[in-house]
Amino acid sequence: MARDLLGKLLVRHYRGGRLVGRIVETEAYCENDPASHSYRGKTRRNDVMFREGGHLYVYFTYGMHFCANVVTRGEGIGEAVLIRAVEPVEGIESMLQRRKPGGNNRAVLTNGPAKLCEAFAIERKENGTDLVGDEIYLLDSPRLPSLKVVSSARIGIKNGKEKKWRFYIKGSAWVSR
DNA sequence: CGACCGATTGACT
């Protein structure tokens, strides 16, 4: 799922406007995965991870940032794909306004999981959003050829480093740094 | 209850 989400569009209708980003970087978080929030079972925080696939799991971290995931499995199975970076496609002026001073230039607009959440105004309220709806959703796109996809270790985790569950579009200027 | 720390970022040396 993480691999196949690359190239698809993340769309959000927000305050009368449309925000669109092309997914260029993802990470998978699975069951029996010590890096996953779901590793120790369902809690109030990770509840959404265990819902039916197609929901948005948003978590708060480092006391100031939000990150967004696409829930990928069936009811009761806690797996999700973290969206780590998108290429801004539409609503760029709106995204720039929202990003904090200093980070408000296009090159670093959405090239990180918390940055894209800020650009798309994804916070606590958006946790649990049904992506089969008209507020936040994904638009399909042809599966990218293997030649364009790179996999590597996930970023910022301690356990599970050996899993190559981070995926990104080769050569994309919008991947996190 | 207190201590520790995180699926991050931006500023700075």
Place this chain on the structure above:
DNA sequence: GTCAATCGGTCGG
């Protein structure tokens, strides 16, 4: 390369 910001989750006592 280092580090602070800032706070909720998790775990030990």
